[in-house]
Amino acid sequence: MRAYPIKFKPILKEKIWGGEKLSQFMNKNSDSKHIGESWEISGVQDNISIVSNGLYKGKSLNDLIKLFKGDFLGEGNISAFGENFPLLIKFLDAKTNLSVQVHPDDTMAKEHHNSYGKTEMWYIMENEKDAEIVLGLKNNKISTEVLDNINASNVNSIFNVEKVKQGDCYFIPAGKVHAIGAGILVAEIQQTSDITYRVYDWDRKDDKGEQRELHTDMAKKATKKFSTNGKSNYKIKKDKPINLVDCEFFTTSIFKLKGLHKRDYSKVDSFVVFMCVEGVAEITVNNNTEFIFKGETILIPANSKDVIFNSQGAKMLEVFIEPKDAESKKLAS
Known part of the structure; x- marks a missing residue:
């Protein structure tokens, strides 16, 4: 992909x-x-x-x-x-x-x-x-x-x-x-x-x-x-994700962006969703860049590695999943 x-x-x-x-x-x-x-x-x-x-x-x-x-x-x-x-x-x-x-x-x-x-x-x-x-x-x-x-x-x-x-x-x-x-x-x-x-x-x-x-x-x-x-x-910190919720269904953190920031998601076995709750930012993956404005959402596929952020001031929610019990979550066929 x-x-x-x-x-x-x-x-x-x-x-x-x-x-x-x-x-x-x-x-x-x-x-x-x-x-x-x-x-x-x-x-x-x-x-x-x-x-x-x-x-x-x-x-x-x-x-x-x-x-x-x-x-x-x-x-x-x-x-x-x-x-x-x-x-x-x-x-x-x-x-x-x-x-x-x-x-x-x-x-x-x-x-x-x-x-x-x-x-x-x-x-x-x-x-x-x-x-x-x-x-x-x-x-x-x-x-x-x-x-x-x-x-x-x-x-x-x-x-x-x-x-x-x-x-x-x-x-x-x-x-x-x-x-x-x-x-x-x-x-x-x-x-x-x-x-x-x-x-x-x-x-x-x-x-x-x-x-x-x-x-x-x-x-x-x-x-x-x-x-x-x-x-x-929680207490928010610049460019550092701070955990808000960590449960069996999802993990959500918040971080404040100011300037250029790169994160490595290669060890995260999940898609990652970003919700912009304040400001505007650029998100770049594999040299592909999208702007994300307050009230917008972007998904990064699980096979992504580095994600680069650039903003003059934005707050983002970062969401992904760490499955803990695969069998219990499957629906009846």
Whole structure:
């Protein structure tokens, strides 16, 4: 495979809670006033990403996996996931609150949906004053049975709510109830899954005057209790990746670029994804250079070695996978 910095066409999703920041400030081409998500790299069925640049322009993500296998994904990822792209990379714009929701783990998702579960993380790119997120139950003494009867008068006594600021990062394992609040722009990394169980939707109605469906019974089965809020404590350093999340599904670091910087990925048995969360940078692989702007994503194939960065000031999320248990991740055929 001829490696170069690969871009994909964003897949834009209208949401009842979405806004205009993705189109106005992050170059996502849409006239809609309710774009909630930009799926940057997706292997979700019926939402397969298409290459938008270079030698492989027009080919799908699945085409690249079938053609180049380990050279593209990494041999360990081929062993673990077969020809399934294991991550879903997104940007989200929450103009209003997302529903309070929970996602199943791999075991539950495989049993009920023949799918992967959904463990994810958020990096807060922007936030309006006093913006909040929901993270877990208020305390571990609360029974999941309370999910049967949530309303505007008791919601604040059931869920843990935290104020956020730019640069905050949260790890959200499958089973943790959560919601992004109004006025927050997020970079999200997650397992390849689109399974969501809603438990509360703020009593709002859609444009037909109907409330969205809740999935309370499944949510009660999926919900787990956690001892921490999952917030990453880190201090950013120039040109040095600082780990944010390291779990069995993905490893994510952040680094600040200033000037010329070269990194050797020859010992990383995985594709590497870069999400630009601030500024602009050049990324060069095998003498092929692409600009990456805030709100854009680039994938570097696994057979790449040196990656050269050049920027007057940018922040990047670096994402790759180190498979730990190949057999447990394979879906039923």
